[in-house]
Amino acid sequence: MMDIVHRFRACTLLLAGALVPCSLASAASAPADLVVVDASIATMVPGAPRVSALAVRGDRIVAMGTDAEIRALAGPATRMLDVDGRLVTPGFIEGHGHFMSLGETLGLLDLRAVGSWDDIVAKVRAAATAAKPGEWIRGAGWHQEKWSSLPAGAVDGVPTHDSLTAAAPRNPVMLEHASGHGVVVNAAALAAAGIDDRTPDPAGGRIVRDGQGHATGWLVDNAMSLAQAALARDRESMSPEARRAERVAQVRRAGADAIAKGVTTFHDAGTPFADIDLYRELAGRGELPLRLYVMVGGESNASMASQLARYRTIGYAGNFLTVRAIKRMADGALGSRSALLLEPYSDDPGNTGLRVDTLETIAGTGELALAHGYQLNTHAIGDRANRDILDLYARVWRGVDQPQALRWRIEHAQHLHPADVPRFGRMGVIAAMQGVHATSDGPWVPKRLGEPRAGERTYVWRALWDAGAVIANGTDTPVEDVDPLASYRATVTRRLADGSTFHPEQRLTREEALATYTRNNAYAAFEEGEKGTLEPGKLADFVVLSHDILQVPEQELAATKVLYTVLGGRIVHAAPAQ
Numbered sequence: 001m002m003d004i005v006h007r008f009r010a011c012t013l014l015l016a017g018a019l020v021p022c023s024l025a026s027a028a029s030a031p032a033d034l035v036v037v038d039a040s041i042a043t044m045v046p047g048a049p050r051v052s053a054l055a056v057r058g059d060r061i062v063a064m065g066t067d068a069e070i071r072a073l074a075g076p077a078t079r080m081l082d083v084d085g086r087l088v089t090p091g092f093i094e095g096h097g098h099f100m101s102l103g104e105t106l107g108l109l110d111l112r113a114v115g116s117w118d119d120i121v122a123k124v125r126a127a128a129t130a131a132k133p134g135e136w137i138r139g140a141g142w143h144q145e146k147w148s149s150l151p152a153g154a155v156d157g158v159p160t161h162d163s164l165t166a167a168a169p170r171n172p173v174m175l176e177h178a179s180g181h182g183v184v185v186n187a188a189a190l191a192a193a194g195i196d197d198r199t200p201d202p203a204g205g206r207i208v209r210d211g212q213g214h215a216t217g218w219l220v221d222n223a224m225s226l227a228q229a230a231l232a233r234d235r236e237s238m239s240p241e242a243r244r245a246e247r248v249a250q251v252r253r254a255g256a257d258a259i260a261k262g263v264t265t266f267h268d269a270g271t272p273f274a275d276i277d278l279y280r281e282l283a284g285r286g287e288l289p290l291r292l293y294v295m296v297g298g299e300s301n302a303s304m305a306s307q308l309a310r311y312r313t314i315g316y317a318g319n320f321l322t323v324r325a326i327k328r329m330a331d332g333a334l335g336s337r338s339a340l341l342l343e344p345y346s347d348d349p350g351n352t353g354l355r356v357d358t359l360e361t362i363a364g365t366g367e368l369a370l371a372h373g374y375q376l377n378t379h380a381i382g383d384r385a386n387r388d389i390l391d392l393y394a395r396v397w398r399g400v401d402q403p404q405a406l407r408w409r410i411e412h413a414q415h416l417h418p419a420d421v422p423r424f425g426r427m428g429v430i431a432a433m434q435g436v437h438a439t440s441d442g443p444w445v446p447k448r449l450g451e452p453r454a455g456e457r458t459y460v461w462r463a464l465w466d467a468g469a470v471i472a473n474g475t476d477t478p479v480e481d482v483d484p485l486a487s488y489r490a491t492v493t494r495r496l497a498d499g500s501t502f503h504p505e506q507r508l509t510r511e512e513a514l515a516t517y518t519r520n521n522a523y524a525a526f527e528e529g530e531k532g533t534l535e536p537g538k539l540a541d542f543v544v545l546s547h548d549i550l551q552v553p554e555q556e557l558a559a560t561k562v563l564y565t566v567l568g569g570r571i572v573h574a575a576p577a578q
């Protein structure tokens with residue numbers, strides 16, 4: 001009955017000479033589930049003009065056009081979303097993050113903005129009240145230089161554990177310093193770690209002690225590992241159900257955070273098979289909070305040789321889970337002077353960095369990737385590591401007919417010798433970069449590399465783009481906030497926190513930067529047929545933004561909020577009314 005009514009209505013529209021193209025008329029065979037009107041829709045189809053409305057049925061966009069054309073596709077049960085002229089873009093695709101680690105980090109007490117030790121103690125007390133006895137309480141991000149004052153009796157600039165112990169007498173507490181080079185723990189954690197007055201300092205670490213020789217709870221560098229090992233032992237003793245519940249909670253937290261920031265697909269950069277099993281189970285029940293594109297990681301070549309075929313998955317559970325990539329690590333990072341360089345660090349002249357996975361291992365992984373139809377995505381930060389991996393890809397591809405079609409990636413591609421820049425475009429190697437790294441690292445990178453090397457070789461987005469490389473964008477979360485708008489802003493402004501700019505000649509335009517976060521990231525996952533642009537037939541993954549980030553002045557970019565996130569036609573995030 002309903003069908004007849006609507007077919008009749010579609011016919012009437014055509015007879016009345018309404019501006020409804022044939023494709024719209026056929027799309028009108030059933031009413032839309034969701035209609036967005038009074039929008040300014042940047043489809044991200046190159047060269048296409050903006051449109052003002054779109055209609056969704058099920059999880060797909062079925063029509064785009066004028067408000068009148070699209071309103072005509074609504075039925076009595078259609079959800080109408082009038083967005084008051086706001087910008088609509090494709091849902092953001094996080095091009096490189098660590099999904100479970102994000103969920104884990106979000107489960108810690110966030111101590112970054114805390115203004116005093118007493119506030120930290122109060123947070124721990126509240127957490128202890130909610131926790132079961134014996135459960136670890138963890139926090140991260142505190143820094144004593146941010147506090148208004150230091151409590152009396154502090155040793156080595158850090159308060160002793162007494163107040164933490166009183167706040168959580170029955171729970172081990174471990175709070176990581178913002179530098180990552182120390183933790184403060186309470187008495188229960190000291191006991192769990194087996195630390196008493198006679199415990200010697202481990203090599204490369206220090207158990208800080210007061211005037212009487214008692215451990216204060218402040219564990220520096222390698223002494224942290226004593227408390228971390230106790231935590232690891234505790235986790236091993238958890239029941240399988242409790243561990244599973246914890247991992248599911250991580251998935252939910254990571255998903256909620258990403259979705260609130262407009263992310264509808266997440267490239268998970270290095271996931272062991274055990275986590276993929278969990279993703280698959282959740283996806284099968286419709287409980288993955290967003291779409292995951294998974295790179296297998298943390299597995300040996302031997303383990304992958306026997307399991308890659310079984311794990312290969314494309315578009316499972318309504319396009320929520322794809323497993324067809326592998327992650328490897330060529331080197332470390334610039335911050336810790338472990339990125340592998342062609343010439344030594346300027347602030348450490350004997351050091352050219354570290355190899356992580358050997359080239360032999362990565363080449364073996366490359367053969368496995370070819371044999372099993374997987375993409376290979378290798379972390380390479382230093383110019384030596386990037387050159388090695390480009391060379392290695394070329395070697396592994398000998399005999400491959402159209403190697404560009406493999407779309408292999410280099411993750412980060414942070415520091416490149418100018419001679420290697422054109423090779424990305426020529427070889428079809430995708431540069432999977434993070435806009436926000438340029439501005440986070442900008443203050444110290446010139447110290448590591450010296451000028452002009454830092455300016456000529458790091459975060460060379462413009463040079464890569466102009467040389468024909470496909471650039472994917474992301475955040476490497478939880479290293480950075482998963483917020484795509486922050487990374488977009490860094491990509492187009494290169495503005496540091498202090499207001500200065502880091503080599504602004506390497507900026508991308510607004511249009512280009514949005515492409516890196518949408519259709520390029522879709523391409524980098526072989527998903528450009530499903531997402532990355534807004535077109536009839538594609539997945540209805542899109543966001544509504546408070547400001548037009550393609551046009552507003554730079555100062556307004558930072559004020560931009562995600563008003564709605566729509567994933568597969570469902571409104572999964574709506575910002576509170578302004």
Ligand SMILES: [Zn+2]
Pocket residue numbers: 096097098269476
């Ligand atoms: Zn990463």
